[in-house]
Amino acid sequence: KVVLNIIKSGMVNIEQLVKLTGIGADYIKKIASKSNISLSYQSA
Structure with a gap:
């Protein structure tokens, strides 16, 4: 749930x-691409 919530947040x-x-x-990218979410590659 935590990961999905983070992904749904968009950042x-x-x-x-x-x-x-x-x-x-790669798995995270697949989930995000299916959800049409742009990924942030910047370090926190």
Whole structure:
């Protein structure tokens, strides 16, 4: 739920999500692309 909530917020930091959740960046990108969400690659 946490990851989905972060993704739905529209501001996704791929590196941070990978570190916090262990989910692969490619998988996160797939979810975001299906949800038509732009990803943020800037470090926090």
